[in-house]
Amino acid sequence: MGGTLGAVGGQESAEIRQGVVRLARRLSAERPAEGLSLNKSSVLAHLRRNGPMSAGALAAADHQQPQSLTRVFAELERDGLISRARDEHDGRQRVLELTETGRDALAEDMARRDAWLDVALADLTETERQVLLLAARLLRRLADSPAELPASAPTHVPSPSH
Template identity: 55%
Template sequence: MFFPPPPDDDPAAELRRAVNRLARRMRAERPPDALPTGRLGVLAHLYRSGPSAPRAIAAALHVQPQSLTRTLAALTRDGMVSRTRDATDGRSQVLELTQAGFAAMARDVRYRDDWLRRRMDAELNGTERELLLLAAALLDRLADDGGE
């Protein structure tokens, strides 16, 4: 079955296309030896949320816990996360971001921020940059999980 694309003047479709295009470009603008995206996602979750159980990480990343097994093992092996027993449930583990994990994540983020800053400085005037900052705040509001 064929579904026609949304009209070009649909604001939601226009915003979705622009956000998706920028997101793809940002994913492409990474250091040559960057961590795989899945590992970076786990590190970012641990940075934002603090120590977490594997199930909580999986839920936040919208993946099955089993699919994180290799990722968590690699991050632990590389010293980017540490594992400890959960104090309230000895059967569970809690993962925490280490200094090495923070440094790897920060390096990746800094690289992409530098790229985006260069693009903004080269392509946008002061008013456009201010408008983009306002749009960023609005996008954060739209992305908030509390919206629905």
């Protein structure tokens, strides 16, 4: 990724953050009460995309501490959505695997949230939808970026409220 710290103005960052947060909240509101929690759907989605992985690797990929997901893993296993198996590369290690039931539950959860988004997107022009598709790819790239804030960077920049 090119550019230097400060190359993008704080106002641009604030506007992007506000848009992402508002959409995330709306998608969360569209999740049925009996649906998967955000943490559960995130765990299942990581396993669907990446295959079996250790609890530590999954937590790191989700930018969380393993301890904060311990209960989520236990509940997913209890509900038959994931299982634990021996790591084929290191038999001493255990990995989490997505079960068929977990794959189905994730697909149903995503379909329910996507239904609202499909309706909302229908109100946009083709050009606007293409811009959003490009933005989604860029947001995914930002979210997956290993870049960390340099120690010398300011930790508080005044910006409009979220």
